Amino acid sequence: xxxxxxxxxxxxxxxxxxxxxxxxxxxxxxxxxxxxxxxxxxxxxxxxxxxxxxxxxxxxxxxxxxxxxxxxxxxxxxxxxxxxxxxxxxxxxxxxxxxxxxxxxxxxxxxxxxxxxxxxxxxxxxxxxxxxxxxxxxxxxxxxxxxxxxxxxxxxxxxxxxxxxxxxxxxxxxxxxxxxx
Numbered sequence: 001x002x003x004x005x006x007x008x009x010x011x012x013x014x015x016x017x018x019x020x021x022x023x024x025x026x027x028x029x030x031x032x033x034x035x036x037x038x039x040x041x042x043x044x045x046x047x048x049x050x051x052x053x054x055x056x057x058x059x060x061x062x063x064x065x066x067x068x069x070x071x072x073x074x075x076x077x078x079x080x081x082x083x084x085x086x087x088x089x090x091x092x093x094x095x096x097x098x099x100x101x102x103x104x105x106x107x108x109x110x111x112x113x114x115x116x117x118x119x120x121x122x123x124x125x126x127x128x129x130x131x132x133x134x135x136x137x138x139x140x141x142x143x144x145x146x147x148x149x150x151x152x153x154x155x156x157x158x159x160x161x162x163x164x165x166x167x168x169x170x171x172x173x174x175x176x177x178x179x180x181x
Contacts, residue, residue: 001085004081004085004092004093004096007093007096007097007100008096008099008100008103009100010100011097011100011101011103011104011134011135011138012100012103012104012107014134015100015101015104015105015133015134015135015138016104016107018119018133018134019104019108019117019119019133019134022041022043022117022119022133023043023112023117026041026042026043026119027043028043030042030043031121037123038122038123038124039120039121039122040120040121040122040123040128041119041120041121042119042120042121042131043117043118043119044117044118044119044131045112045115045116045117045118046115046116046117046118046131047062047066047114047115047116048062048066049065049066050130050136051130052130054066059114062114063114066109066114067106067109067110067114070102070105070106070109071106073102074099074102074103074106077095077098077099077102078099080095081095081096081099088149088153090145090148090149090152091145091146091149091150093142093145094141094142094143094144094145094146094148094149095142095146096142097138097139097141097142097145098138098139098142098143098146099142100135100138100142101134101135101136101137101138101139101140101141101142102135102139103135104133104134104135104138105133105135105136105139108135116133116135117133118130118131118132118133118136119131119133120132120133120134
């Protein structure tokens with residue numbers, strides 16, 4: 001449990017520190033480019049969810065969905081992690097990273113008037129990501145770990161099914177009458 005708390009704290013500290021630096025130092029409406037424009041620092045405030053979904057909703061609706069709703073989700077996720085701390089490690093830590101990133105964005109909504117600070121953009125030419133932050137990276141890593149654990153679990157289940165068939169087949173062949181006529 002110590003490692004999971006450590007991961008959450010590191011996600012929160014790194015996320016909030018980088019957002020504060022971006023908020024205080026990045027010029028608005030200006031892009032700072034690195035590595036032939038592969039990485040851009042570009043300040044943005046997002047009142048919605050990923051890709052600004054819901055940003056144009058009335059403020060009361062945004063607070064209900066993205067503030068209260070996200071807070072309830074994070075509490076339920078924390079409860080789930082406490083109750084299921086002995087589950088498969090990859091899956092568990094996937095949820096830990098999602099919780100760490102979710103808390104980072106939730107703190108923004110609480111202390112930055114309902115908006116989340118984003119400042120990173122990656123891409124090549126016209127193919128670019130949405131503007132994101134460290135909390136979003138933690139959430140994405142968590143989702144990737146969950147997907148990977150589901151793929152691994154599915155492979156293990158298929159292997160177990162094939163092993164069971166391999167175990168049953170010789171016994172079945174021996175029990176059949178070799179001279180059916």
